[in-house]
Amino acid sequence: MADIILASQSPRRKTLLEWANIPFEIVVSDSDESFPETMAKQEVPVFIASNKAKAVLEKLEQLQEPHQQKDALKDFCIIAADTIVLLDQLILGKPLDRQDAVNSLSLLSGRSHQVITGVVVLYQGKEYAFSETTQVDFHSLTLAQIEYYVDHYKPFDKAGGYAIQEWIGVIGIKGIQGDFYNVMGLPVSLLVQKLKQLGID
Amino acid sequence: MADIILASQSPRRKTLLEWANIPFEIVVSDSDESFPETMAKQEVPVFIASNKAKAVLEKLEQLQEPHQQKDALKDFCIIAADTIVLLDQLILGKPLDRQDAVNSLSLLSGRSHQVITGVVVLYQGKEYAFSETTQVDFHSLTLAQIEYYVDHYKPFDKAGGYAIQEWIGVIGIKGIQGDFYNVMGLPVSLLVQKLKQLGID
Numbered sequence: 373m374a375d376i377i378l379a380s381q382s383p384r385r386k387t388l389l390e391w392a393n394i395p396f397e398i399v400v401s402d403s404d405e406s407f408p409e410t411m412a413k414q415e416v417p418v419f420i421a422s423n424k425a426k427a428v429l430e431k432l433e434q435l436q437e438p439h440q441q442k443d444a445l446k447d448f449c450i451i452a453a454d455t456i457v458l459l460d461q462l463i464l465g466k467p468l469d470r471q472d473a474v475n476s477l478s479l480l481s482g483r484s485h486q487v488i489t490g491v492v493v494l495y496q497g498k499e500y501a502f503s504e505t506t507q508v509d510f511h512s513l514t515l516a517q518i519e520y521y522v523d524h525y526k527p528f529d530k531a532g533g534y535a536i537q538e539w540i541g542v543i544g545i546k547g548i549q550g551d552f553y554n555v556m557g558l559p560v561s562l563l564v565q566k567l568k569q570l571g572i573d
Numbered sequence: 574m575a576d577i578i579l580a581s582q583s584p585r586r587k588t589l590l591e592w593a594n595i596p597f598e599i600v601v602s603d604s605d606e607s608f609p610e611t612m613a614k615q616e617v618p619v620f621i622a623s624n625k626a627k628a629v630l631e632k633l634e635q636l637q638e639p640h641q642q643k644d645a646l647k648d649f650c651i652i653a654a655d656t657i658v659l660l661d662q663l664i665l666g667k668p669l670d671r672q673d674a675v676n677s678l679s680l681l682s683g684r685s686h687q688v689i690t691g692v693v694v695l696y697q698g699k700e701y702a703f704s705e706t707t708q709v710d711f712h713s714l715t716l717a718q719i720e721y722y723v724d725h726y727k728p729f730d731k732a733g734g735y736a737i738q739e740w741i742g743v744i745g746i747k748g749i750q751g752d753f754y755n756v757m758g759l760p761v762s763l764l765v766q767k768l769k770q771l772g773i774d
Contacts, residue, residue, distance in 0.1 A: 391743045506748070511762060542592045542754055543765045547707070550748040552737075561712060564744045 374495065374572050379428040379452035384535070384557040392560050394567070396451075403427035405454075413461055417454040417490025418501045425452035425492045425499070449572050450494040455557050457532030458486040464532040473522045474515075476533035477540070482512035485532070487555045491563055495570055502566065504559035506550030508536070513544050575696065575773050580629040580653035585736070585758040593761050595768070597652075604628035606655075614662055618655040618691025619702045626653035626693045626700070650773050651695040656758050658733030659687040665733040674723045675716075677734035678741070683713035686733070688756045692764055696771055703767065705760035707751030709737070714745050 376396040378389060389396050403423040407416045428450050457464040459479055467473035490503040521540040527533045534540050536548075536555045553560045567573050577597040579590060590597050604624040608617045629651050658665040660680055668674035691704040722741040728734045735741050737749075737756045754761045768774050 388743065391740060393740060393744075511766070536753075539592060539594060542589065542761050543594075545752070545762060547751040548753060549750050551746070552749060552753045553743060560743050561746060565712070 374447050374449040376567075376572070377428060377432070377448055377450045379424050379450050382453075382529075382557055384537075385453060388553055388556060388558045388560050392564055394564070399428050399431065399450075401427040401431040413456070413458055413463055414488060414503070414505070415490075416463065417456050417488050418492060418503050419490070420454035421452045421490040421492040422499065422501060424454065425450050425494045428452065429494055448495075449567070449570070451491065451563065452494075453489055453491045453558055455487060455489040455531050455554075458488060459483070466531055467528050467533040469528075470522055473527055473533040474518055477513060477518045477521070478515070480510050480513075480532060480534070481518070482510060484509045487532075489554050489557060489559055491559065491566075493563075493566060493570070495572070500566060500570070502559075502562060504551055504554045504562055506548055506552070506554045508548050508555060509546040511544050511546050513540075517544065575648050575650040577768075577773070578629060578633070578649055578651045580625050580651050583654075583730075583758055585738075586654060589754055589757060589759045589761050593765055595765070600629050600632065600651075602628040602632040614657070614659055614664055615689060615704070615706070616691075617664065618657050618689050619693060619704050620691070621655035622653040622691040622693040623700065623702065625655065626651050626695045629653065630695055649696075650768070650771070652692065652764070653695075654690055654692045654759055656688060656690040656732050656755075659689060660684070667732055668729050668734040670729075671723055674728055674734040675719055678714060678719040678722070679716070681711050681714075681733060681735070682719070683711060685710045688733075690755050690758060690760055692760065692767075694764075694767060694771070696773070701767060701771070703760075703763065705752055705755045705763055707749055707753070707755045709749050709756060710747040712745050712747050714741075718745065 377399045378396045379400060381400045405420050407419050432448060464476050467476055484507055486505050486507055488503055488505045493500040525538050527535060551559050578600050579597045580601060582601045606621050608620050633649060665677050668677055685708055687706050687708055689704055689706045694701040726739050728736060752760050
């Protein structure tokens with residue numbers, strides 16, 4: 373069986389792969405998270421995930437002994453993911469500070485947005501990519517609720533400034549359409565099916 | 574502020590109220606969980622929740638000093654809930670044994686079903702009831718997956734024989750339409766809104 377490498381330091385993605393009973397190791401490497409301005413927003417998560425996966429592949433290649441390189445790498449399966457929050461055509465990234473988080477949640481309040489996670493799997497020299505979209509419908513939130521959440525949960529590492537599995541998601545989200553775990557950061561059931569198709573499970 | 578009583582011994586409901594930061598105590602009392610055969614299936618959860626709430630109210634009334642009774646009880650807010658899994662017009666209850674759990678998941682595999690939670694709030698002598706429906710879409714599951722889940726997670730206390738937050742939900746559910754936490758057993762965000770309407774928060 374191939375060694376599965378999760379190219380992410382997100383604790384949620386780690387937790388989700390563990391819940392799926394998939395054995396894996398974490399290897400991360402810095403990569404460029406920018407994207408071409410003209411790119412369709414829906415394609416951004418796969419584009420960034422692809423760069424994350426390639427950066428980890430390079431790192432692993434550098435760690436290999438030169439003579440082992442080609443064969444040894446065939447046994448790695450690298451999984452990378454990137455999640456964006458899309459409100460109409462506006463990407464809401466990780467908040468820069470408290471005010472940015474409050475602004476982000478104020479924009480999401482009382483409306484529907486999309487959470488898109490792009491996943492890239494590098495295996496045996498090939499790249500497999502897919503993305504999954506979940507619609508999330510927020511109740512109207514009061515400013516007091518938003519500030520309470522931001523001050524107590526400090527969602528600065530979360531796209532859009534919230535986590536669906538935290539207080540704000542429990543009391544503030546009316547419903548979703550699609551995969552809940554995709555909103556947490558990884559469309560696990562689709563990933564499991566993809567790994568099965570590739571003969572990795 | 575009223576004392577909130579959760580009339581449920583479900584650990585999931587307890588967890589969800591905690592996540593919502595609602596302070597509460599648990600009081601349970603046995604109640605009849607049967608329902609009229611002719612009742613529309615969608616109405617069953619509220620019917621059963623109402624009986625759970627009333628049983629706890631009776632218990633609390635018996636615990637009161639006679640002269641305190643009327644006034645003291647006005648300060649309690651009793652919350653009861655019941656969740657059913659509905660496949661077409663068939664209610665899938667808690668599995669009786671291993672085979673029943675395997676049969677239940679085999680029926681759900683590759684199809685959509687509804688999870689309906691009925692909630693009843695008893696407060697100041699009045700009964701407030703609502704229910705929430707979430708559609709859950711399962712991937713096709715193999716018998717090996719179903720048996721692995723039943724043998725390792727023993728879902729005998731769960732309507733329909735599964736929990737969305739366990740392995741089978743992570744790898745086996747394609748998506749939902751509606752409130753995720755409703756599938757876990759309590760439509761928390763609607764409950765929070767109802768409590769706010771009643772002036773309890």
